[in-house]
Amino acid sequence: MERIPGSGVRSGNCRDNKQEISVEIFQIGEEIRRLMTENLLQEAPRPETGSSFTALLGLPENQAMELLNSPESYDSPAILTADIWRERGKDQKTLSYPFNCSPTFPSNAALVERAARFSIFAAAQNSPQTSSVPSNSSENSLKLKNETTDSESNPTILNKNQISLKRKERQKKGLAKKSKNMGDESSKLPYVHVRARRGHATDSHSLAERARREKINARMKLLQELVPGCSKISGTALVLDEIINHVQSLQREVEFLSMRLAAVNSRIDFNLDSLLAAESGSLTDGNFPGMVMPSMWPDVPVNGTRRQQHHNQHQQLWHVDVGRDNHNFISQPNSLFSYDSTN
Amino acid sequence: MCSRSSLEQEFFKKWVPGLQICSSLAKDMSFLERRKAIKLSADVAMATARDGKTCWSRALIANASKQEDKKIIVRTILGSEFERLTKSSIGSVVCEKRVRSKKILRKSCTTIRRVRKIRKSAPNRVLASSIAKRLVKKRTQVMKGLVPGGESMDEFSLLEETLDYIVSLRAQVDVMRRLANTLVLSIP
Numbered sequence: 001m002e003r004i005p006g007s008g009v010r011s012g013n014c015r016d017n018k019q020e021i022s023v024e025i026f027q028i029g030e031e032i033r034r035l036m037t038e039n040l041l042q043e044a045p046r047p048e049t050g051s052s053f054t055a056l057l058g059l060p061e062n063q064a065m066e067l068l069n070s071p072e073s074y075d076s077p078a079i080l081t082a083d084i085w086r087e088r089g090k091d092q093k094t095l096s097y098p099f100n101c102s103p104t105f106p107s108n109a110a111l112v113e114r115a116a117r118f119s120i121f122a123a124a125q126n127s128p129q130t131s132s133v134p135s136n137s138s139e140n141s142l143k144l145k146n147e148t149t150d151s152e153s154n155p156t157i158l159n160k161n162q163i164s165l166k167r168k169e170r171q172k173k174g175l176a177k178k179s180k181n182m183g184d185e186s187s188k189l190p191y192v193h194v195r196a197r198r199g200h201a202t203d204s205h206s207l208a209e210r211a212r213r214e215k216i217n218a219r220m221k222l223l224q225e226l227v228p229g230c231s232k233i234s235g236t237a238l239v240l241d242e243i244i245n246h247v248q249s250l251q252r253e254v255e256f257l258s259m260r261l262a263a264v265n266s267r268i269d270f271n272l273d274s275l276l277a278a279e280s281g282s283l284t285d286g287n288f289p290g291m292v293m294p295s296m297w298p299d300v301p302v303n304g305t306r307r308q309q310h311h312n313q314h315q316q317l318w319h320v321d322v323g324r325d326n327h328n329f330i331s332q333p334n335s336l337f338s339y340d341s342t343n
Numbered sequence: 344m345c346s347r348s349s350l351e352q353e354f355f356k357k358w359v360p361g362l363q364i365c366s367s368l369a370k371d372m373s374f375l376e377r378r379k380a381i382k383l384s385a386d387v388a389m390a391t392a393r394d395g396k397t398c399w400s401r402a403l404i405a406n407a408s409k410q411e412d413k414k415i416i417v418r419t420i421l422g423s424e425f426e427r428l429t430k431s432s433i434g435s436v437v438c439e440k441r442v443r444s445k446k447i448l449r450k451s452c453t454t455i456r457r458v459r460k461i462r463k464s465a466p467n468r469v470l471a472s473s474i475a476k477r478l479v480k481k482r483t484q485v486m487k488g489l490v491p492g493g494e495s496m497d498e499f500s501l502l503e504e505t506l507d508y509i510v511s512l513r514a515q516v517d518v519m520r521r522l523a524n525t526l527v528l529s530i531p
Contacts, residue, residue, distance in 0.1 A: 219499065219502040241482060257519040261523050264527060
């Protein structure tokens, strides 16, 4: 198979297919090369894979390690990758670090692949339209970084065959899917840019199937987090059971509360809701103070001077608040009698 | 979450006129009817707070506006948006019918396929997975019955709608509970 000298050809392929992104890639590539040659002499090579890899992502170390160790967490990478790519636009300096650690490069490739996969799926989960472009560019630039590091760091000939093979496979599938992705950016459907993993089926049907499954799994994760007590349960059927129970219990509560309100309604007129509306607008934490409620009934003997004060305050609010049915309230002394009569 | 309290506030603002209508109509209604009216007003207010973005809200409004006697409640709550929202919900109803007929076709095909498959599947692994699939399918059916308008959704959108529906239900329960508590407290 053609090896590293083909890196130029490969990036050429990118260019043939995708004009905008490839221009960007090339610019980034040039930057990288320049920075690398600059910093190759200055920076000391870092021994650990972890630190170099984190620098590659532009993340702080602990977050990147988390990314690596927990492939199931889709939520945080989404935010992180979005942030990364925003920062990336600002400063290119962070790219300079990893390219000096040539002996650690082979493991980097695997890690990079995994991280790229996270960014894909995370991008697929949240706002795929906006993040599809960053995820695209992220994969491309990651690929390109691999290529450039490979070309520059000649001493690392270990496992280069493996890496190039992987990359070929990746790129083949990546390019195939990329065209679809670019075309459908404007569409509403979230197209997931999926890579064929090594040893898995690579025809389009199973890829699409896998993408669909990943989407559904991501949604199930969100639901699990939402429903209390669901995160410990494994298995789709049981989780769905819990969700169903939760929804049913919520619906039953709504019925029960409406029954309570109907019972209360028989004794109190709902014109006082205007007051509540005024109050809730001001209250962020909406625990309706009990003192608000009974204060505005002029006829009913109200106990406590505090309520009288509120009554004076709120009378202005009444007329201001409800736009539509004001005349209802002005005529409300009649309807207030419902309180007296049914007591 | 700030979005949650804003959702609650919006729901409450939309609900208040509905409650007023309920109370004005309350004289001639029995207790059960009153309860149903209140529940309906709450549900419609919740759906309106979503402003027609989600499928379940549109389906809910469509169902509510189908019945003539409840239409007035819906109309007051929706106010100016009544026309816009009911029109879009009618469209979704039409889609439902189309989807339903497609589903009948698909079901007939899958039953044929399933009969063939059962005869073939001797290995236990395949059997276990098919059992699991059947369980999940049953539960998705149940969920489709729970979420309003769930019949015409595929799995993925069903999950999304359920997510949204749960959040809105929680907000609704919160507001209703608080209102009920304060009303009960205010009676000396």
